[in-house]
Amino acid sequence: MPKVQVKMTINGREVEALVEPRTLLVHFLREQLGLTGTHIGCDTSHCGACTVDLNDMSVKSCALFAVQANGATILTIEGMAAPDGTLHALQEGFRQMHGLQCGYCTPGMIMRAHRLLKENPNPSEDEIRSGISGNLCRCTGYQNIVKSIQYAAAKINGVPYQEAAE
Amino acid sequence: MIPAKFEYHRPTSVQDAVALLAQLGEEAHPLAGGHSLIPVMKTRLAAPEHLVDLAGISSLKGIRREQDHIAIGAMATQSEMIASPLLAEILPIIRETSLLIGDPQIRYVGTIGGNVANGDPGNDMPALMMCLDAEYQLAGRNGERRVRARAFYFGAYDTARQNDEILTEVRIPIPAKGHGYAYEKLKRKVGDYAVAAAAVMLTITNGTCRAASIGLTNVADTPLWAEAAAQALVGTRIDRTAIANAANAAEAITNPASDGHGPAEYRRKMTGVTVRRAIERAKLRAEV
Ligand SMILES: Cc1cc2nc3c(=O)[nH]c(=O)nc-3n(C[C@H](O)[C@H](O)[C@H](O)COP(=O)(O)OP(=O)(O)OC[C@H]3O[C@@H](n4cnc5c(N)ncnc54)[C@H](O)[C@@H]3O)c2cc1C
Ligand code: FES
Ligand code: FES
Numbered sequence: 001m002p003k004v005q006v007k008m009t010i011n012g013r014e015v016e017a018l019v020e021p022r023t024l025l026v027h028f029l030r031e032q033l034g035l036t037g038t039h040i041g042c043d044t045s046h047c048g049a050c051t052v053d054l055n056d057m058s059v060k061s062c063a064l065f066a067v068q069a070n071g072a073t074i075l076t077i078e079g080m081a082a083p084d085g086t087l088h089a090l091q092e093g094f095r096q097m098h099g100l101q102c103g104y105c106t107p108g109m110i111m112r113a114h115r116l117l118k119e120n121p122n123p124s125e126d127e128i129r130s131g132i133s134g135n136l137c138r139c140t141g142y143q144n145i146v147k148s149i150q151y152a153a154a155k156i157n158g159v160p161y162q163e164a165a166e
Numbered sequence: 167m168i169p170a171k172f173e174y175h176r177p178t179s180v181q182d183a184v185a186l187l188a189q190l191g192e193e194a195h196p197l198a199g200g201h202s203l204i205p206v207m208k209t210r211l212a213a214p215e216h217l218v219d220l221a222g223i224s225s226l227k228g229i230r231r232e233q234d235h236i237a238i239g240a241m242a243t244q245s246e247m248i249a250s251p252l253l254a255e256i257l258p259i260i261r262e263t264s265l266l267i268g269d270p271q272i273r274y275v276g277t278i279g280g281n282v283a284n285g286d287p288g289n290d291m292p293a294l295m296m297c298l299d300a301e302y303q304l305a306g307r308n309g310e311r312r313v314r315a316r317a318f319y320f321g322a323y324d325t326a327r328q329n330d331e332i333l334t335e336v337r338i339p340i341p342a343k344g345h346g347y348a349y350e351k352l353k354r355k356v357g358d359y360a361v362a363a364a365a366v367m368l369t370i371t372n373g374t375c376r377a378a379s380i381g382l383t384n385v386a387d388t389p390l391w392a393e394a395a396a397q398a399l400v401g402t403r404i405d406r407t408a409i410a411n412a413a414n415a416a417e418a419i420t421n422p423a424s425d426g427h428g429p430a431e432y433r434r435k436m437t438g439v440t441v442r443r444a445i446e447r448a449k450l451r452a453e454v
Contacts, residue, residue: 001171021174021217024204043167045205046357048271057245057274063204064275067174068197068221112271133356134269 006070010035011079019066025059026050028066029076037077037107041136048135051108052076058115060134077107080114089152090114099148101139109135113149121157123149125164169207176219180226180305180334183218188307188330190216196332197221198241198280201272202289226279226334229253238336240279244268247278256340259347259365263294266351266363282315283333285323288359292319293389294349297365297381300338306331319388342369342377346452350444351383352436360384361427362436364392364416366444368399370452375399380412380444384427385420385437392416395441404449412445413438 003018010033019028029035029052038061041049045063052061053075080088090110093099100106109132116123116131123131128149129142137145147163154161175194177183187194194216197203206212220226226241229250236257238247244264247253253260267273267281267290281291282302295302295315302313307330318326327333341347351363363383369376378396383389395415402408422433 001173004174020171022169022171022207024168024208027168043208045201045272048269051271058271059275060271063201065174065200065204067176068200068219070176116270130356131270134271 004067004070006066008069008071009073011074011076021065021067023066024062025052025054025064025066025069026061028069029061029074035076035078038111039104039107041104041108046136047105047108048112048132049105049108051111051135053111053115056115056118058112058134075111075114077110080110088114089155090117090149092155093148093151094145097144097148097151099140099145105135105137105139109137109145113152117149117153117156122153125150167208169204170210170213172207172214173216174219175216176222178222178224180223180332183220183223183332184305184307184330186216186218187332190218192329194218194329196283198277198283199243199275200280201268201276202280202284202286220279220332231256231340232337234340236338236340238278238338240283240333240335241277242279244273244276244278244281245270248273257298257338259294259298259349259367262347263290263349263351263365266290266349266353269357272357278336279333282318282336283325283327285319285321285325287319287322287387287389288384289389290349290351290360290363290383293363293381293383293391294365295336295338295381296389296391297367297379298338298341299379300336302327302333303335303337304328304331305334310334312337316391322387341367344453345369346448346450348444348447348451350440350447352440359427362420362422362433362440364437364440364444366441366448368404368445368448368452370404370449370454373403373454375402375404375408378412380416380441382416382420382437382441385422385433387421387423390419392419392441394419399445404445409442409445413441416441 039049041047050062195214197217346368365381378399380392398411417438
């Protein structure tokens with residue numbers, strides 16, 4: 001079967017490569033490009049650990065072929081921090097608010113939350129919870145993930161973060 | 167999990183896509199979002215030798231109003247339908263149903279064409295399209311034709327679509343202004359297919375039901391149009407007796423499997439429950 005030439009912009013960098021049509025986007029990112037920040041959790045399109053941003057949409061990269069992303073603009077967790085290493089507001093939020101324990105779900109959570117905040121800069125708690133409903137976390141119980149996203153939203157909007165009373 | 171090998175094609179017109187399907191035969195499948203197809207290719211339940219990606223065909227995109235119809239391009243995604251002001255105004259039940267499909271990531275990618283062409287009784291759009299009396303526009307080597315959703319589904323993964331045909335658009339008659347609607351889906355958690363689900367459309371004038379239509383998801387090997395259930399409402403004031411009659415008539419035509427969604431008996435009962443809840447909600451929303 002002929003390989004296919006693909007070209008994409010990944011984390012601001014132009015990438016050209018030959019891929020087998022059956023190569024899943026997540027395998028292309030992790031194995032061909034060495035971008036191992038995107039995780040494979042379930043491999044059955046349920047857990048969201050493999051979520052990346054593709055043409056301004058959150059997608060599960062275990063359920064798409066790399067060839068489908070030909071020409072696309074992709075952002076992965078590796079592209080979130082500034083070049084000088086300054087953390088993105090979401091990364092800072094997850095760190096400050098203990099939004100992770102084992103960290104396995106975190107790249108997918110952050111990439112999903114990133115698109116959620118782009119579409120809805122000021123989400124309610126309910127909107128955050130339904131916004132990340134395609135991402136599973138086996139450790140945190142989600143409470144601190146919600147707070148991390150609220151922290152990031154406040155930081156991006158330039159307002160002080162206030163923890164809601166429990 | 168890695169799918170079997172296949173050759174990838176990316177035509178830019180419906181004509182080219184149809185020609186490819188006709189030339190490549192049985193072993194070629196259209197690829198839309200891939201969110202039904204790729205998971206079964208990963209488990210190797212499907213191993214097509216050719217995929218014809220429809221993503222490069224711009225004419226398959228978009229949601230338009232055409233006289234007395236709404237035309238939804240096959241490649242319109244669930245999130246595009248959720249965001250469409252036109253659908254929100256004229257067919258809000260499509261938004262309500264789309265929001266109950268999968269999860270946010272799935273909805274960015276999954277398309278209406280893939281959802282209705284797939285033939286999986288678990289998909290939510292087919293029963294809704296039966297309820298709305300939608301037609302599917304098909305393009306094949308012998309030209310174009312339209313098939314009503316109510317005549318499209320023969321069995322699980324067995325539909326009226328020929329191998330060389332592409333479903334290009336879904337056409338939905340514009341319903342009466344002020345109609346009541348609801349899509350009620352019972353599922354255990356986000357991302358699950360329905361244990362049972364019901365789509366209900368109602369028109370009420372002076373307190374009396376003038377027209378009704380009901381579709382059922384995942385309670386037989388095809389989606390179901392519950393004609394007798396809907397008839398049980400027409401001419402009534404949609405009181406408790408009429409609703410119970412409709413729910414019973416809906417249960418009577420189900421033939422659910424006993425599987426991970428629950429035993430058949432339970433799913434049959436839950437069909438009645440979703441029908442009742444959908445009718446009650448649709449009634450509240452209808453202008454009377
Ligand atoms: C985790 C998860 C949860 C999901 N939950 C739900 C749910 O709750 N409800 C639900 O309804 N769906 C659900 N889905 C399915 C999802 O919505 C799919 O996107 C949809 O069923 C198929 O659309 P697609 O564009 O991905 O089609 P594809 O997977 O690309 O195609 C599906 C089938 O249709 C054929 N096909 C596609 N487009 C056309 C066309 N235009 N003409 C002819 N044939 C075509 C393909 O050859 C294939 O056989 C879920 C999927 C996942 C991964
Ligand atoms: S690894 Fe892709 S959704 Fe779980
Ligand atoms: S932190 Fe362990 S899965 Fe989320």
